[in-house]
Amino acid sequence: MPARNGRYNSLMRRNQFSCTVAVLALAACFAAANVPAAVSRSALPTTSPEDRELARAIFKELIEINTTDTPLGNVTTATAAMQKRFLDAGFAADDVHLLGPDARKMNLVVRLRAEGTPVEKPVVFLCHMDVVEALRSDWSTDPFQFVEKDGYYYGRGTQDMKNSDAALVFTFLRLHRESYKPKRDLILALTADEEGGKFNGADWLVKEHRDLVDAAFVINPDSGGVELDRGRAVVADVEATEKVYSDYQVTATNRGGHSSIPRPDNAIYELTAALSRLQAYQFPFEMNEVTRTYFKNLAGQETGQSAADMRAILGTPPDLAAAARLSAEPSFNSNFRTTCVATRLSAGHANNALPQTAQANVNCRIFPGHSPEEIRQLLMGIFADEKLTVKYVSDAGTVSDTAPERKAMVPPAPIPEVFEPLTRLTETIWPGTPVTPVMENGASDSIYFAQAGIPSYGYSAIALERDDDRAHGQDERLPVDSYWKSLDFFYAFAKALGGE
Numbered sequence: 001m002p003a004r005n006g007r008y009n010s011l012m013r014r015n016q017f018s019c020t021v022a023v024l025a026l027a028a029c030f031a032a033a034n035v036p037a038a039v040s041r042s043a044l045p046t047t048s049p050e051d052r053e054l055a056r057a058i059f060k061e062l063i064e065i066n067t068t069d070t071p072l073g074n075v076t077t078a079t080a081a082m083q084k085r086f087l088d089a090g091f092a093a094d095d096v097h098l099l100g101p102d103a104r105k106m107n108l109v110v111r112l113r114a115e116g117t118p119v120e121k122p123v124v125f126l127c128h129m130d131v132v133e134a135l136r137s138d139w140s141t142d143p144f145q146f147v148e149k150d151g152y153y154y155g156r157g158t159q160d161m162k163n164s165d166a167a168l169v170f171t172f173l174r175l176h177r178e179s180y181k182p183k184r185d186l187i188l189a190l191t192a193d194e195e196g197g198k199f200n201g202a203d204w205l206v207k208e209h210r211d212l213v214d215a216a217f218v219i220n221p222d223s224g225g226v227e228l229d230r231g232r233a234v235v236a237d238v239e240a241t242e243k244v245y246s247d248y249q250v251t252a253t254n255r256g257g258h259s260s261i262p263r264p265d266n267a268i269y270e271l272t273a274a275l276s277r278l279q280a281y282q283f284p285f286e287m288n289e290v291t292r293t294y295f296k297n298l299a300g301q302e303t304g305q306s307a308a309d310m311r312a313i314l315g316t317p318p319d320l321a322a323a324a325r326l327s328a329e330p331s332f333n334s335n336f337r338t339t340c341v342a343t344r345l346s347a348g349h350a351n352n353a354l355p356q357t358a359q360a361n362v363n364c365r366i367f368p369g370h371s372p373e374e375i376r377q378l379l380m381g382i383f384a385d386e387k388l389t390v391k392y393v394s395d396a397g398t399v400s401d402t403a404p405e406r407k408a409m410v411p412p413a414p415i416p417e418v419f420e421p422l423t424r425l426t427e428t429i430w431p432g433t434p435v436t437p438v439m440e441n442g443a444s445d446s447i448y449f450a451q452a453g454i455p456s457y458g459y460s461a462i463a464l465e466r467d468d469d470r471a472h473g474q475d476e477r478l479p480v481d482s483y484w485k486s487l488d489f490f491y492a493f494a495k496a497l498g499g500e
């Protein structure tokens with residue numbers, strides 16, 4: 001999962017904001033979507049005690065299957081267990097596909113079919129099934145045992161993201177049991193290797209089985225969610241686009257020699273001079289529909305110079321002096337442009353020898369609409385040294401002379417079809433919580449769909465205390481109540497997207 005809510009989070013804390021303003025801004029923003037008045041909490045169908053038992057059992061089963069990318073982990077054990085649940089519940093075998101490029105990394109794609117001819121393209125719910133490694137010695141409890149204690153569920157994946165995997169499996173089973181017939185197909189994709197590993201399921205499905213996961217849009221509960229401040233819901237982030245992760249290997253080579261006879265040509269100096277040019281370089285300021293909406297909403301909560309600056313960057317043309325002032329905040333800077341930064345360095349082979357190679361890794365986070373190859377060419381221009389090579393490093397670690405040409409789509413304005421029910425249900429479950437679309441500076445599996453032209457929206461429907469983000473960390477846990485609310489949310493949300 002991408003770092004959760006980091007940017008909005010720190011900003012909110014700094015500004016002691018009031019949420020009413022954002023609610024109003026948002027209401028105006030989606031006025032065209034004809035947002036119905038929020039229904040009372042009691043009007044939302046809640047999950048029965050028996051169904052909570054079932055949803056808890058699925059959650060427990062998933063937590064207790066180790067799906068790390070280690071010799072002990074196996075994603076297929078988890079996806080096959082879910083396949084069995086769907087088949088036992090009476091899903092047609094044709095609608096439950098277990099498939100993948102590796103025996104231990106099989107993905108499960110389940111389809112809840114529309115009645116008759118679908119009126120619209122499907123919706124995909126995208127959930128990764130793998131988790132980050134967790135060591136028993138680091139934890140208070142066994143990370144692969146589902147433990148309920150003091151109002152929390154403990155275990156690896158309780159936040160990231162077996163909670164949502166289980167909630168969606170349960171939701172699909174419930175909808176099927178209730179003979180719910182959507183107007184469009186609803187698809188659940190449970191996938192491998194989001195956190196690491198060589199067999200990313202989202203990537204593989206989009207490339208090899210587009211027919212199974214082709215959709216109007218994707219809902220990815222791996223990011224976004226409701227931030228709590230001592231029990232009070234303050235903001236709901238929805239990831240509406242994200243930057244593209246890309247690594248480059250920059251190498252200077254030299255014939256070397258004895259260090260007692262140095263020459264002007266030197267691999268270390270050439271590399272570091274090039275990196276200094278990168279340090280001094282700033283990529284151009286950019287905005288898209290998502291960041292525009294975000295800063296428009298945020299301007300309503302800010303005061304003074306930063307509020308004025310946020311409005312100024314929304315103008316045509318944008319006020320670049322205002323953008324420069326706001327860029328002093330690193331998280332804003334990252335939201336305004338592509339960034340590239342040196343992250344690793346290695347050089348030389350002996351203390352008394354001239355270096356024959358000097359190598360750096362440069363990590364870029366690319367603004368949607370540009371390709372990794374475009375950025376590679378740009379880097380070569382910035383380095384301005386023809387003796388250097390700039391190669392692309394894939395997620396799997398393979399190094400190649402050129403980078404992919406494929407660019408992530410420029411995101412459309414957040415679509416009312418998603419944001420109207422999402423806002424309404426969020427307001428029902430967490431009253432007074434403004435919803436805002438964000439562009440994540442991090443990366444998730446949404447990118448594979450975005451690169452295929454399918455927008456993806458990240459929303460976990462999980463409410464967490466701001467200081468209790470334990471994804472990837474020790475003693476990962478989820479408030480029991482948060483799990484129940486996510487069940488209520490996804491049931492109602494799936495029906496809203498599928499047509500009541």
Ligand SMILES: [Zn+2]
Nearest residue numbers: 001160161222
């Ligand atoms: Zn995740």
